[in-house]
Amino acid sequence: MELVLPEDIYVIVNPPEAMRLERAIAMRQDSPLTCVSLVASAPVPDDVLAKAQLLVVEVDPADRASVRRIAQIRSARPRVPVIVALQDANVSVVRTLVRQGVNDVATMPFDLDELSAQLLDLAVQSRADAADHLPLSPLIAVVRSNGGSGATTVATHLASAMGARRGGRGTCLIDLDLQFGNIAAFTAQSGKTSVVDLLEAGSRLDSEFLKSAVIDSGHGFMAICAPEAITPLETVDVDQLLHLLAVARREFECVVLDLPANWTGWTLSAVLAATDIVLICDLSVAGLRQAKRRLDLFDTVGLPRDRLRLVVNRVEKRLFRTIGVEEVRETLGQPVYATLSADPASLGNAQDQGMLAWEINRKSRFGQDIVALAQRLDEARGD
Structure with a gap:
């Protein structure tokens, strides 16, 4: 069985990286990723939060407003899977983000193949976690x-x-x-x-x-x-x-x-x-x-x-x-x-x-x- 990504995957990154990623996505007609161009300190739009099945969000650890994005997401959508995108993913930062409920970390600039693989793994795990909460029938x-x-x-x-x-x-x-x-x-x-x-x-x-x-x-x-x-x-x-x-x-x-x-x-x-x-x-x-x-x-x-x-x-x-x-x-x-x-x-x-x-x-x-x-x-x- 071929595994496929769900629809409504949003990648929220700074304008230059968004443009670069959009060019890579345009070469793949079947990619479900949607880029949202935002500076790292801007809050995630409410309509994106409402529709997203998976989120990739850029975070600048040195910017408090950027870090608050994670709290914003977790408050609005506590169960939506989140991948944080970092320019420099050091161990200390990753540990802090994981404690805040982040599911995975990706490095920027993105490699679309690697990012797609991470998203697919996360989608499979998310489906399994959701199924585990369903009651068992007779x-x-x-x-x-x-x-x-x-x-x-x-x-x-x-x-x-x-x-x-x-x-x-x-x-x-x-x-x-x-x-x-x-x-x-x-x-x-x-x-x-x-x-x-x-x-x-x-x-x-x-x-x-x-x-x-x-x-x-x-x-x-x-x-x-x-x-x-x-x-x-x-x-x-x-x-x-x-x-x-x-x-x-x-x-x-x-x-x-x-x-x-x-x-x-x-x-x-x-x-x-x-x-x-x-x-x-x-x-x-x-x-x-x-x-x-x-x-x-x-x-x-x-x-x-x-x-x-x-x-x-x-x-x-x-x-x-x-x-x-x-x-x-x-x-x-x-x-x-x-x-x-x-x-x-x-x-x-x-x-x-x-x-x-x-x-x-x-x-x-x-x-x-x-x-x-x-x-x-x-x-x-x-x-």
Whole structure:
């Protein structure tokens, strides 16, 4: 992703330096810098202070009126990033200015390439600092008890149902099944940038980079897809994953994770970061056995049971069943949070067409159960 400077960057310097810099800027048609020609003792114009996203301000340390510019800026715009331009940047002066809230120091006369690099670094840091103050939205991790439990189907439908309950930034579904992820196939969509690209982005990963990877599923939620090529699970860095989740939770009103069947340190870290862990199991003996193993693992790592939402999938509405919902609670020692009806006809037709159950059948029993699950998850948080 190409990093670009924000608009409304003002460089306030003496007339000779302003003329020299304007000539350099004129040779670059895409430069967002605007020169303001002022002697070092003149106050910064109010209209410049009101519009500036970044400021470069000349200061003469020997002139008290010039030094007062910094106090003027900090009083009017306490959070606007500021670079001070000095003719002679000695250590003592720099320390004094930093204590006054200056973000960086540039030397005059300017080298436009160096100044642009400083401004870009400051813009990236400013965006990161602003993001750090945003609250984190709910993070719902969908966990499968065993392969074939229908967890991806639940994740896609749940993301759509959560998205329908939200305006604004909406819901994002992240496919963390790096080897067998099917979100792109389920939604009949694909993107050029995968979740692995985000995990490998390092310090470049911010809100703008995240948005470059997000695709519109066409089903009421945004999605970040797994890579097309199989990726070794051990290549994921835990810190980078947690950073990705934090960026996504600040960008969207709800984030849903589709996790792989295999357990690693980073998948456990993702679950521990979640506000709700939706554990999908079915009524088979094998499914319940694997669900019990997942619960034991969560207990081992200290995951609070009150964040666990045990959801039984493919429940048939018939009188006689070998295993019932009550037996699930007794076997697993965990209350059943919700049940999802078996609806093979609607789901089969929907998946063949890259659609969701309620888009094929408005009265889909599975779809109605998912909507009820989304509502209960929201109501538990008071949303």
